[in-house]
Amino acid sequence: MNCAWFEVLCRIPLAGLRLRLCRLHINSCPRCQHESESDEVIPPILVTSDRLAPGLDLWPGVKQGIDGLQMPAPGVGAVLLPTRSARRWAYAAAGIMLLLGAGFWALLRDGQSGQQPVPTVHRPAEQTRLCSARIGNQPARVFQVQSRNPDRTIFWIAKNDKRS
Amino acid sequence: MKPDENDWIDRVLKGDPAAYENLVKRYQARLVAFLWNLLGSGDDARDAAQDIFIQAYTRLGQFDRSRGFKSWLFAIAYHFGIDLLRRKRRFRRFWQREAASADPVQVPAGPIEESPIWQPALRKVTPQERSALALKYNEGWESAEIAMALGCTESTVRVHLLNARRKLKRELAAAGFSTGLNKPNPEEVS
Numbered sequence: 001m002n003c004a005w006f007e008v009l010c011r012i013p014l015a016g017l018r019l020r021l022c023r024l025h026i027n028s029c030p031r032c033q034h035e036s037e038s039d040e041v042i043p044p045i046l047v048t049s050d051r052l053a054p055g056l057d058l059w060p061g062v063k064q065g066i067d068g069l070q071m072p073a074p075g076v077g078a079v080l081l082p083t084r085s086a087r088r089w090a091y092a093a094a095g096i097m098l099l100l101g102a103g104f105w106a107l108l109r110d111g112q113s114g115q116q117p118v119p120t121v122h123r124p125a126e127q128t129r130l131c132s133a134r135i136g137n138q139p140a141r142v143f144q145v146q147s148r149n150p151d152r153t154i155f156w157i158a159k160n161d162k163r164s
Numbered sequence: 165m166k167p168d169e170n171d172w173i174d175r176v177l178k179g180d181p182a183a184y185e186n187l188v189k190r191y192q193a194r195l196v197a198f199l200w201n202l203l204g205s206g207d208d209a210r211d212a213a214q215d216i217f218i219q220a221y222t223r224l225g226q227f228d229r230s231r232g233f234k235s236w237l238f239a240i241a242y243h244f245g246i247d248l249l250r251r252k253r254r255f256r257r258f259w260q261r262e263a264a265s266a267d268p269v270q271v272p273a274g275p276i277e278e279s280p281i282w283q284p285a286l287r288k289v290t291p292q293e294r295s296a297l298a299l300k301y302n303e304g305w306e307s308a309e310i311a312m313a314l315g316c317t318e319s320t321v322r323v324h325l326l327n328a329r330r331k332l333k334r335e336l337a338a339a340g341f342s343t344g345l346n347k348p349n350p351e352e353v354s
Contacts, residue, residue, distance in 0.1 A: 049193035
């Protein structure tokens with residue numbers, strides 16, 4: 001008896017989903033598995049090599065084709081042909097990268113448009129310069145932080161960590 | 165892989181293209197039969213087989229010997245055949261579109277209609293299913309080997325085989341043929 005589930009699954013219109021569900025079913029259904037791997041001979045409608053004309057000889061044409069070609073150089077390992085699913089994954093990955101790139105660019109643009117341009121102030125260097133600082137009688141490290149407010153300069157003073 | 169095939173490949177790689185003749189002669193009939201089943205036309209199958217042997221020659225340096233020459237050659241043939249069918253379909257569609265807007269044009273016949281040997285039942289079977297059938301019943305390959313040639317999983321091959329068998333059974337039964345595809349006995353399965 002045919003498995004009715006398989007017949008139902010074969011009627012699903014979406015090809016990708018149909019194949020996925022059929023695969024799932026066939027992996028779990030012993031009856032379908034048996035039928036698919038059955039060695040029962042199918043009617044002789046397939047062309048077999050013994051049905052071909054006995055004089056078949058492709059070599060002259062092949063020879064003509066390879067005569068002008070360069071000798072195949074031994075490569076390192078095998079180059080597998082890209083499968084359909086591999087191609088599909090590659091397209092999907094490319095699409096995702098494109099979307100991420102577009103999203104990142106849009107975010108960046110939004111962020112830039114919201115920000116006010118920081119005016120450049122030309123002041124004498126002496127005004128904002130801090131040569132040295134001490135913490136607990138020890139020389140400390142000084143970091144100058146750029147403030148958005150042009151009238152303000154921020155200095156970050158940290159202990160001089162000898163471990164680093 | 166057969167040991168003599170290894171020798172022939174070595175000779176070709178060392179610069180003796182004449183050694184390739186042995187490989188061509190060994191596989192030409194089986195390759196043409198496979199392509200005939202896939203493409204549905206004997207002429208197309210012969211032309212394609214010739215192109216595939218040339219393509220295989222140019223890629224022989226990249227051939228992985230652990231895979232076997234036969235399996236590798238049929239994988240190239242399958243992808244070539246599918247591409248050819250796709251191109252033909254596009255070409256036919258183009259001419260059909262042109263024919264709709266211009267004078268009546270002779271639309272090139274499809275690959276299936278060209279072959280007198282082709283049974284109408286096989287029209288219902290997709291190229292992937294036909295390839296799986298041909299490799300299973302003509303070449304006697306296991307699902308794993310077919311999967312490698314078709315570039316899919318073993319369970320997909322099983323789906324193709326089961327689909328093809330069911331379609332053929334249905335079509336042939338409708339046409340009044342005895343299918344020979346006996347129903348499996350569920351008791352045997354367990």
